[in-house]
Amino acid sequence: MDIHEIKEILISSLALDEVYVSGNSSHIQVIAVSKIFAGMSRVKQQQTIYAPLMKYITNNSIHAISIKAYTIEEWQSYGKNLYRC
Template identity: 30%
Template sequence: METDVVKALIEQGLPGAGVEVTGDGRHFEATVISDQFEGKSLLQRHRMVNATVEKQISSDELHALSIKAYTQQQAEEK
């Protein structure tokens, strides 16, 4: 699986999100910035992102996804 495919899946599942993905074809790291995360716990944010690639994780096409999930405000503060 290519990084651009993972990026597109996350963007489709979280419209309006800013997404950056790096990886080696099976292990990926995603940084996702979305105001949809406002008021959500870290666990809830990770579940939202994981839901966008659930099918690929279930089929082991995507083996591991490390997630950094921020609101726009949090991203600007970093």
């Protein structure tokens, strides 16, 4: 599965302010930024990102995924410094 397809699925499914998807067709890294993550546990944040991708994980289009989710404030404070394109 192409990283651009994954990005489009996430954008169309979730209210994300920013999303970065990298990796190859089977090992994907996702960084998602949104106000929807405020007050959520880290587990709930990851479950939110997993949800629209589950059918692709289940059918092995995505073999492995790493997720980092940030609120807008977290991203502005330190997330941007951790992420390098």
